Amino acid sequence: MKNILEIYNVNKIYRNSVKALDNIELNIKEGEIFSLLGPNGAGKSTLINSICGIVNFNSGTIKINGYDNVKEYRKARQITGIVPQELYLESFETVWKNVNYSRGLFGKAKNYKYVEHLLKLLSLWDKKDSKIKELSGGMKRRVLIAKALSHQPKLLFLDEPTASIDVELRKETWDIVRKLNENGTTIVLTTHYIEEAEELSSRVAIINDGKIILVDETDKLIKKLGEKSIKIQLKNEEISLNENIQKKYNFEVHKNILTFKYNIKEDNINLTKMLNEIENNGYQIKDFVTEQSSLEEIFIKLIKEDKKP
Amino acid sequence: MNYFGVKAILIHELDRFKRTLLQSLASPIITTSLYFIVFGTAIGSRIKEIDGINYGSYIVPGMIMLTILTQALSNASFAIYFQKFTSTIYEIHAAPLSSFEIIIGFVGAAAIKSVIIGLIIIITAGFFVDIEIQHPILMIFFLILTSITFSLFGFIVGLYADGFEGLQIIPILVITPLTFLGGSFYSITMLPEFWQKISLLNPVLYLISGFRYSFYEVSDVSLLTSIITIFTILISCILFISYTFIKGYKIKD
Numbered sequence: 094m095k096n097i098l099e100i101y102n103v104n105k106i107y108r109n110s111v112k113a114l115d116n117i118e119l120n121i122k123e124g125e126i127f128s129l130l131g132p133n134g135a136g137k138s139t140l141i142n143s144i145c146g147i148v149n150f151n152s153g154t155i156k157i158n159g160y161d162n163v164k165e166y167r168k169a170r171q172i173t174g175i176v177p178q179e180l181y182l183e184s185f186e187t188v189w190k191n192v193n194y195s196r197g198l199f200g201k202a203k204n205y206k207y208v209e210h211l212l213k214l215l216s217l218w219d220k221k222d223s224k225i226k227e228l229s230g231g232m233k234r235r236v237l238i239a240k241a242l243s244h245q246p247k248l249l250f251l252d253e254p255t256a257s258i259d260v261e262l263r264k265e266t267w268d269i270v271r272k273l274n275e276n277g278t279t280i281v282l283t284t285h286y287i288e289e290a291e292e293l294s295s296r297v298a299i300i301n302d303g304k305i306i307l308v309d310e311t312d313k314l315i316k317k318l319g320e321k322s323i324k325i326q327l328k329n330e331e332i333s334l335n336e337n338i339q340k341k342y343n344f345e346v347h348k349n350i351l352t353f354k355y356n357i358k359e360d361n362i363n364l365t366k367m368l369n370e371i372e373n374n375g376y377q378i379k380d381f382v383t384e385q386s387s388l389e390e391i392f393i394k395l396i397k398e399d400k401k402p
Numbered sequence: 403m404n405y406f407g408v409k410a411i412l413i414h415e416l417d418r419f420k421r422t423l424l425q426s427l428a429s430p431i432i433t434t435s436l437y438f439i440v441f442g443t444a445i446g447s448r449i450k451e452i453d454g455i456n457y458g459s460y461i462v463p464g465m466i467m468l469t470i471l472t473q474a475l476s477n478a479s480f481a482i483y484f485q486k487f488t489s490t491i492y493e494i495h496a497a498p499l500s501s502f503e504i505i506i507g508f509v510g511a512a513a514i515k516s517v518i519i520g521l522i523i524i525i526t527a528g529f530f531v532d533i534e535i536q537h538p539i540l541m542i543f544f545l546i547l548t549s550i551t552f553s554l555f556g557f558i559v560g561l562y563a564d565g566f567e568g569l570q571i572i573p574i575l576v577i578t579p580l581t582f583l584g585g586s587f588y589s590i591t592m593l594p595e596f597w598q599k600i601s602l603l604n605p606v607l608y609l610i611s612g613f614r615y616s617f618y619e620v621s622d623v624s625l626l627t628s629i630i631t632i633f634t635i636l637i638s639c640i641l642f643i644s645y646t647f648i649k650g651y652k653i654k655d
Contacts, residue, residue, distance in 0.1 A: 147495045167404070167498040175496050181489040185421065190414075197410025198497040240493070 097123040097248050097279050098144065103153030105139055105303075113139040114150065115303040121281055123247075126274050128290035128311075129283040130392060131300035137283035138178060140300070141250045145175045157248060171199060174241035178252040178283075180233045184226035188217055191225065192239045199244035211239050215269065231262045238269065242278075249273065251282040255289060267293055287392055291315075301396050320386045323364065325351045328377040335374045342367060349379075407499045411507025412514075415481050419515050430469050430519045431526050437465050438530040441587055452589050453620040458531035463614040464586030466523045467548065470516045471581055471606065472573045474549045478512035478556030479569045486560075501647040505557060512553035513546070520545050534617060541616035547632050548609055552577075554639035561646060580606040590622045605631055 098121035105114035113136045121127050129137050142148040144155050146166060155162040157169040182191065192208050212218045215235045220228060225236065234254070241249060251270065255263040270293055274280050284290055290297050291311060298308040307314070327349045334346055345352040351371070355362050372378060419426055442458040449457045485491040494504055527533055535541050555572075563569050584606035590598050601607055602623070612628025615621040621628070 142492075145496045147492050170496060170498040173496070175492070177489075177492055179489065181492055183488065183490055186417075190417070194410050194414050195493060197406045197413075198493060198499065200404040200406050200498055202406060 094122045094124060096120045097158055098281070099154075099156040100140075100144070101154045101156075103140075103143060103150050103155060105136075105143060105148065105150040113303050114143065117153070117303075117305055119298060119305060119308065121248075121279060122296075123279050124274075124277065125296060126270065126280045126282070126294045128294035128297045129281060129300055130285065130287065130290050130297055131283075132285055132396065135300045136303040137285075137300055138252050139303075141175065141252055141281065141283060145173055145250060146170055147175070167200075171244065172247040173250065174244065174246035174248070175250040176234075176237045176241045176252060176254060178256055180230065180237065182225045182233055182236060185224055187222050187224055188212070188228070188236055188239075189221040191236060192243050195240035196243035199246075201244045207245070208239075208243065211242055214272070215239050230258065231265065234258070234262075234266070235269070242273070246278065248279045248281070251280065253283055253285070255284070255286065263289075299392060299395055306395055314391065315385065320354055320356055320390070322352055322354045322384045324382050324384070325353070325368070325371065325378055326380040327351065327371075328379045332376065338370060338374055341370075404497075404499050404503050407497055408503050408507045408510070411494070411504070412511050415508065415511030416514065418481070419477075419511075426515070426519070427522060430473075430523050433469065434465060434523050434526045435530070437461070438527070442530060445587075452592070453618070455618050455620060456531065459533055460589075460614075460618070461587050462524070462527045462531065462533055463617050464581070464584075464610050465527070466520050466545070467584075467606070467610045467613055468578070468581040468586050469523055470520045470545065470549055471552050471577050471609075473519050474512055474516040474552035475556035475559065475573050475577060476569070477515050478509055478553040479560035479563065479572075480556075481508050481512060482557055482560035483563050483566075483569055487566075505554070505643065509550060509553040509557050512556060513549040516549035516553065517545055520549070536619050537616040541613070544609070544613045544616055544628075544632070547636065548613070551632060551636040551639060554636065554643060558639060558643055558646070577606070580604050581610070583607075584610050585622055586610055589620075605635060608632070 098119070100117050100119040103114050103117040104112070106112050115136075117136075117140060129140065131137050139148060143150040144157070144162060146162060146169075155169075158172055160169040162169040186194070189208070189212075192212065193203065193205075196204070196208065209218065212221055215238060217232065217235055217239060220232060225233060228236065238251075254270070255266050258266070267289070270280055270282070280293075282289070282293065294311055296309065297311045297314060299306045329349055332346070332349055334344065334351070338344070339346075342353050345354075353367065368378060368381075438458065441461055445457070451457060452460045482491075485494065499507075524533065559569060559572050583601065584604045585601065590601045590607065593601060608623055608628045608631035611621040611623045612625055612632070615625050615628070
């Protein structure tokens, strides 16, 4: 699939000498949902603001659909939309005027039918004549999404779309994101909620201190770096484990539960053999469950590794 | 050229004017009426004529200048500063708009508002005194050019302001005193020679004088000097704003 966004060696140093972006290289494929994951202050917002023209970067190249976002900024920006993290809206304007204003800014002629379709899609149609100040937080966020989509962009950036919102609204936002993607919009979202990246995106990049630490498919990332554990519950109430088995598998023992941790990358793990060995040593297995590390655990692990001198 | 983008900014800014229509229109009408009561009636009864013009009529061009200079500056500075303050400016930056187009949008809207207010003052003044406009085209030329120039100046003030207080400093501490001292309500020939010379250093004097010429064919300085002055201020504002945009200072991080 073709790249809709290409970023080459992008650097950004703020006036206070903070290096916000450090040699960023990244490609986004057309039609995907991509998550940019990182802790607060990692450079996520600076990166998407640089792509969208809100922040000037110092060096490097950003191409949107093949257009350089500095030299050919008109063509590049016509196909991008951004939903900011904060609710930046003019309180005294109506929803209708706000969305039509955004469409005009991006150089598009009036198209009331499309704006109507958009407001209906985002469940805002009955609020079209309401002033922004009269709306709830969730509605305001949907207005921001409507504004960002008003000029029918191919590439949509969502900066922390579910920051500081309740669980119900988060699920609602995820549904909207999926719906937009199904309609053909490529979506890049920044988040520090791992659950969000795991739930929505096909690929993920982890950014920390302005550097991209890793880019991979979300599932592969979990498989590649994920630790698995198997918890074996024995019938015996209290156990003293055979020293040989304990040494071989390094079980964590808690009452009658043995926990064995392994990485799915390792090929030499033979779980059948391990279970047989336990039984052959006189222990009866009552039950067992497997657990896989979440993206959150992987994320913390990567950030910690990155911070090591 | 992103025509739809410029139009969107213009309409958006003029909408704000419409939303506050009552105060936007009532303010210049009330202020003009008050000036006529204070200057026209109280002082005008003692000063019958200046340069052969009835005092009440004489002060009309100065009053218009006083209002459009402050209104153009305040409207433009508030418009851009408000977008910075509410951070809604992110959308302008993200849109496919050149710096030039952004300026046309904001400055154009502020200038249109100022011209409308200027015309309202002329109409209001017409209820109090006789007004003659000897050179209507020249009058419109001064009105529009001054509105554009001071809207540009206001745009710069709005870009550089770090707070709402910053927006008020230039209109209150610079423009209003310069306008009052620039012959709005008198001819500088009425001043002692020393103060006449000092007054010549005031650029607003040239704007008022040129504008008054378009009404009554009387002026404190030559028409050409007035025209050169307004163009000098306009070009200075354009150069300064171009420098600001090239450097990106106070615009984008």
